[in-house]
Amino acid sequence: MTASRTLTFHVFRHNPRDSGGEPGVREYQVEETPGMTLFIALTRIREEHDPGLSFDFVCRAGVCGSCAMLINGRPGLACRTLTSELPGTISLFPLPGFELIADLSVNTGKWMRAMSERLQAWVHLGSEVNPNQIEAAMDPDLAEAVYELDRCIECGCCVAACGTALMRPDFVGAVGMNKLARFRLDPRDDRSDAEYYQLIGDDSGIFGCMSLLGCQDVCPKELSLQTQIAFMRRAMARQGL
């Protein structure tokens, strides 16, 4: 076993509702322990040094998408980032592109709901089914393909890593386009491409993407975001003709 390290954290501290307060960075030192994640480290900082430090962990298992932040400048899920994979000095900043609540806590939920409403990101049903009857059959491979795109956890990393999103607050981001790709693939959604075009056929949607690949690089679920965007762009371009 290697000798244990003392980690130095530089953590963004600011409460925008605190009228006198200026944004700043605070430094904390934490002894590293085996298997330590940023969740464990931040909890220790809060318990031992700074009980007022705000951050958002819920599942702490990499599935709920609450704890995305900039970890040494790169968007990622803090709960499943092991400190052993980071240098001895670690900087933590809130995810850009979202409203700051305080310190490392940002309002991704509000952004995601607005995006979902705008893109009507739900299965548009032709009619309700009779639940007493055997369900409609679905091709097993297609079901798996839909699930693959459904695995997005709305963490916001792709938005934080996106050049367009940082310039255009109304950009729906890879998260939004991936959602529509998911519904478009789903035989239960009865929308046509013309209808999807109405939702994303402009620069705040599919034509705003500059193909910089930032989104796909940082997606914690390793979704094929660029492929989905390219695919949607081709389908939408056909509509625009």
Place this chain on the structure above:
Amino acid sequence: MKIIHSDVLVIGGGLAGQRVALAAKRRGLEPSILSLVPAKRSHSVAAQGGMQASLANCFKGEGDNEDVHFEDTVRGSDWGCDQRVARMFAHVAPKAIRELAAWGVAWNRVRAGEHEAVINGQRVTLTEREDAHGLITARDFGGTRKWRTCYTSDGTGHAMLYTVSDRVIAEAIPVHERQEALALIHDGHRCHGAVVRDLITGELSAHLARATVIATGGYGRIWGISTNALINEGMGAALALETGVARLGNMEAVQFHPTAILPTGILVTEGCRGDGGVLRDVDGHRFMPDYEPEKKDLASRDVVSRRMAEHMRAGKGVKSPYGEHLWLDITQLGAAHIDRNLREVKDICRYFLGIDPAKDFIPVRPTQHYSMGGVRTDYRGESQWLSGLFSCGEAACWDMHGFNRLGGNSVAETVVAGMLVGEYVADFCQSRHGDQEISTALAREFVQREQRGLEKIIANPGHENAVDLRRRMEQIMTDKVGLFRNGPDLESAVAELAELLARSGEVGVNGGLDANPELVLAYRLPRMLKVALTVAMGALNRTESRGAHFREDYPARNDRDWLNRTLACWREGDALPRLDYEELDVLRMELPPGFRGYGAKNIIDHPDTAPRQAEVDEMRAAKLDRYAVQSYLMSFKHLLPLKYRGRNERLDEPLP
């Protein structure tokens, strides 16, 4: 004072809460939902392995139906559940999953033809029928006689929660995120809503409604290590308890899951064993068949967890810096299966343990997982003591799980209960009982009381440290109110928790009344301690062993004296909760108490069991059709909302 009105105030944005809200909305009411976090981040999202529903589509599910599902559920509960509720549940589960299938959940589907599976350590070939191709498939889970657990890989909760949340958005139901209910507003007879704190600004408001629904999930976080999300702190149970009138049911019934990883207690699904994985000890020996030759690694959860602990006590655990553990071995399933059906497990192993489960064993140990107890309600989901207060999901005890829940039955319960309780909530609102008749003076009184409470905390000089008290509570629960329990430990747990509760009033905080995590811990701590005390007291009083509640000093299941449900109520000013008991009526059970088939039989019978069994046997011997037998033994259809009474179609059971 800010007042927000709705017809139905749903406290909780998990699967249960959102499904209730949808039901109310579809009945023409205006619901609104509160959640501590964005709804899609509720803990339902973490459910992995699947949802039970007796569809009977896959080969190993053939012959399955509501009867089998019902019996598995009752046996699983160790006869502690309300059998009528278990019946309602088993009947509606297929409808719930079909509705979700239509709404967009990408359930894994049956592939016709041959495929390989691992059963009891052996590779076998199964053949799926042609007419089932493309229908929803299922996997094996503990304590079930058929493969009944439907899934989307091992991200079932995610797929379900996203689909239900998307419907909530589609139907324009408001979700007030980062809003915490602090207290119920009530007059001792009727609930009128809740005092709500904005977790961003700290502002208090009164949310008034005709019906209020607690759907806040479980209370796992009163233990030090739990598979639960950090927000599952039992605040819903506390809300009900602090009314002084509503009661909690069976709070001592707490499940420990066999396979959570070290050190943080992140779960790896029972689907690992369902799909053929096995438990191994320090010598690499597969030990479960030694203890449970029949069900082996797929015995009921409570049983597997105890056997694991027993095996570690016998010196067969693996030592680690975080304490002892055993191994979960899924290597035999192969990389292709894991990549497709156990991908969350693979991610967890990779990110938290740095291992590949297709090659390496996973370090696991039993860990607090599920709260069978909760807000006691009738089969309609309404509190019997506080009209207009409803509850459903893990937060509730309408009582379909009794003393042990089967894997896959919980996410199923959340949606089924959401559908049913939602209808009853709507009935209530649309009846004369549902009229809203609250004075703003009462609402103001409740808001001011919470405001004063918070100001008092801020003003406290702070003799006590909230983190220390909390850690101590967690340690007590883990050491003394865990998998194995005994009188002396429970007595000291109660005494010490009561002392912590008294001290928790002395906690002080820095900072102000707005977004301030220190304040949040300070006001939740006494509430958590009250919940912990109801658990510990319930466990101390219950001098028998049933399901997940195991007393080393009373190892027998004692139907004669303890075939009942614990009720806990906390009157204002009392130092401890008061307990009383609700009998279960053997003479009305469809499945009279029996032996679950694990270990040696150790049951003290209820005097009514033998006569009731004779009645049941006689009826079964008559060889009538299964619906007729069932309705003779324990009719339940009349308890269901009309729209959910219809029979369920299956490949071999066409609708009449």
